[in-house]
Amino acid sequence: MIALFRSRLTAIWLVLVAATCLSWGVAQGFATAANLHLITAGAMVIAFVKARLILLDFMELRRAPLPLRVFAEVWAVLVCAAILVMYFRSAG
Amino acid sequence: MNSKTGQLICIWSGPVGLAIFGIGLWPLAHFLPPLMPSASADAIAAIYSADTLGIRLGAMLMMLGVSMLAPMFGAITVMLKRIEGENAPYAATQLLSAAIVLTPLMLGALIFTVAAFRPERAPEATQMLNDLGWITLVTPGAPFFVQAMAIGLAILGDKGAAPVMPRWSGYLTLWLAVLALPGALAILFKTGPFAWNGLLAFWLPFGLFSGWGFMMAFLMTNAVKRYKA
């Protein structure tokens, strides 16, 4: 069973966990009034990078027929971009 | 008139019904966008006064449109029976839950008629009838959830050599089933996306349901044409 864990998937998981810790840790420890927007934007981008990894590697879309993969990638980019645009427009 | 013609008539009664419902809702009753849950009693009473004829005629067409959905649901039942064979619990479920779907749609329109019947009522009374009408129309999502689950599961359970309906339509219907549920949340909110005039409680479910109806009409027409008795 342990042999199963020696897989690219586990490496992906490590990246996901690290990214989670990074985005949360930075938000916790380094947020000041000045860099709040930057940190939030960073956390958002990291979240969608994580989502993309889940889509491509856990859901196996990396090797799926192109239309599926393209849809997923476009979704991630568009939704992330839209969220960031709306965030910065209201950030004043 | 053979059974294919009968089925096609029933199937297409659905989209026609949707169109008639739409004409009643909007050009006639001016209920698109839906009246605001946050509107004052006086504002609501004013609307029913000004538009009393349009609302009454619109509600009448809405009821006609809803009634014409019944044959399409009947045709869906027949299609599910074709899939399931002799023991057809999904077909039976679909038929029963379809009736429960249509009932509040009819009642909602009927209540609008009553609200518009005597516009000189006390504004609070008109507002209450208006509330009753919209809540009846928009919030019962559970019956369609059950109906769509039955249709979706039946389509996906098709073990025949040549599936009657494409499998993706089964998944699509299941997805739609889940989207029917948030409508119930309109009882909690008078503003925002979950209110009865909101994006997520009204526009999304009603829009998708209409689209689904047209899609099913096309798919079922193909299924009927392909059927070798």
Add this chain to the structure above:
Amino acid sequence: MLRKEHSSATQGTRRDTPARRMPAEEGVWVFIFGDLLVFGLFFLTYMYYRGENVALYVTSQGTLNEIFGFTNTLLLLSSSLLVALGVHAARIGQRGAAAALLAGAFACGAAFGVIKVIEYGQKFAAGITVLTNDFFMFYFMLTGIHFAHLTIGLGVLAFLFVTVRKPALSPGDLQAIEGGAAFWHLVDLLWVVLFALLYLMR
């Protein structure tokens, strides 16, 4: 991942790549992409209303328990790993390992559920409900709808667990397992975004 044997018969100018294959059955993706679209719409709707009242959202969001949110994110990420490994194990015939991995994933998902209930309980005890203000309306609605997906996902995992313990797995079984796994990953993915949107956005 198997690579195609580079046969000397082919003229080797084209790089050999594993063929593209459809994970799970096509129709499953209708469901999953549909859900991605609707949730995308939810996210943008949230951002729209947030933009009308940023101060309210920031102060309300300050009362959220980030430790719960963080822990829940780790739980779902881990459960997704276990599910992905479980699918792989099922494919290479290690059905016992697959079952154990799926059970582990279920446990993680259940733990998420427990934490969520505790989190909601804390809010209710403080008098905060879905009607308290706009932020909390979205908070409860978004996490609630996600919770409904998670609950369905737990049911799917249970179904996968039972399937994988069959004496032999047909191609149809493997497809079903992939489809159920994809749905679970969707649950994970949506939470990853929700965590950033609700808990981390200042």
